[in-house]
Amino acid sequence: MVSKLAVVMTPERAADVCGPDARRLIEEHFEATWAEGGLDDREVARLAAGCDVLLTSWGTPHLDASIWADGGGPKVVAHAAGTVKKLIDRQVLDQGVTVFSAAGRIAWSVGEYCLAAMLTLARRLPRFDAALRGGGWKQKDFRGGELAGRSVGIVGASSTARALITLLKPFGCDVVVYDPYLDEARAAALGVRTATLAETLRCAFVSLHVPDLPATRGMVTRQLIEAMPDGTILVNSSRGPAVDQPALLDHVLSGRLLAALDVYDPEPPSFGESVLSCPNLLLTPHIAGDTTEGHLALAGYVLADVVDWLDKGVRGPSFVDPAAWPTAA
Known part of the structure; x- marks a missing residue:
């Protein structure tokens, strides 16, 4: 069964973080819906409805817990950026949502x-x-x-x-x-x-x-x-x-x-x-983690682990361990 993926980022950000590896993984493993313009809470809710995986990055609004109301909502969040603490609340992980972050690639x-x-x-x-x-x-x-x-x-x-x-x-x-x-x-x-x-x-x-x-x-x-x-x-x-x-x-x-x-x-x-x-x-102006090659690799980095997680239950290097939340960046 093909998993449904929503790319919850602007087209400009998608061009920045979704390199060839990411686009290949999306084509081979997912039925994808891409955001077509600006993002607000209503658009995020629309994209998230009925999908299995959310692919997010910088500029993605905070994911409200209502997305997972009544035990529904996406089961995976793959963040093609660094910290996820501004993206989701800790309680979302307690609802059985698996989260991946590209912090390791950055x-x-x-x-x-x-x-x-x-x-x-x-x-x-x-x-x-x-x-x-x-x-x-x-x-x-x-x-x-x-x-x-x-x-x-x-x-x-x-x-x-x-x-x-x-x-x-x-x-x-x-x-x-x-x-x-x-x-x-x-x-x-x-x-x-x-x-x-x-x-x-x-x-x-x-x-x-x-x-x-x-x-x-x-x-x-x-x-x-x-x-x-x-x-x-x-x-x-x-x-x-x-x-x-x-x-x-x-x-x-x-x-x-x-x-x-x-x-x-x-x-x-x-x-x-x-x-x-x-x-x-x-x-330097807060650019230590900001490189052309690094950004283009971010979505592919997390999606490779998402595929392994969905297919084999393997936790790759981008897996966000709930136990490490208090001390994570």
């Missing part, structure tokens, strides 16, 4: 960003770029450094952190992870060692990978930042509120630390000229 894009940021700042490329644009050349008393063999502290063992850990393997780094939910067995399987937050922040490179939760807001305090060694490179691609941003900028502007920031508190940020011209600072 994680690879974020991992590549973090590696690129580390290498860029280690080699001091922004400083050399600014010097050359200003008419200068090599600076005899200054040179960049390397990532290979250095210590890397990772805060939070999320999917983005695991992607970065994989990418770091050829560099032979000493990778240290702080995550209260990471036990020694899982750490060993990842090829890392665990440490306290303070110890993790004393590595030569630090990368943050935590969700926005009450426990993570402000976790990297001014006191912890002051204890970081001179020359430390910090990358934040997770959530801006995790860091005392003014304290971090104080130490970056002084020249003591270097940082790559893709997230801010608030967003978008408003910085003065001293921050915008600082060669120790790499600033």
Whole structure:
């Protein structure tokens, strides 16, 4: 029996996240209905009526619990984007709805960003770029450094952190992870060692990978930042509120630390000229997970797992575990 699938996203978003693999899976395994224009609650309800699977993404309105009234409604939600916490309420999972998220595919894009940021700042490329644009050349008393063999502290063992850990393997780094939910067995399987937050922040490179939760807001305090060694490179691609941003900028502007920031508190940020011209600072507009190839792969990533789930009852990597909801991004 062919399952019915509703593509609950605008045509523009569908073109963005439904690459060739996704469209092949849809053609081979589903009877599909595609949204034809804008989305509101009425249109979402119309698309969801009588379907088995909802394919959603950024721009899909919050899915009201009434869609599943009286025990009916779609049995699967496949989210071709990251977090599902703004898309559905936790109670929907308790009604027997299986949810998949493309956060794991986005994680690879974020991992590549973090590696690129580390290498860029280690080699001091922004400083050399600014010097050359200003008419200068090599600076005899200054040179960049390397990532290979250095210590890397990772805060939070999320999917983005695991992607970065994989990418770091050829560099032979000493990778240290702080995550209260990471036990020694899982750490060993990842090829890392665990440490306290303070110890993790004393590595030569630090990368943050935590969700926005009450426990993570402000976790990297001014006191912890002051204890970081001179020359430390910090990358934040997770959530801006995790860091005392003014304290971090104080130490970056002084020249003591270097940082790559893709997230801010608030967003978008408003910085003065001293921050915008600082060669120790790499600033990007929340694009760590935003790549052309990555976006086109998102729908295919979740739909492959949906097909396996419907055909074989197999939980693939994009399966959203209800037990992990409280600590998920």
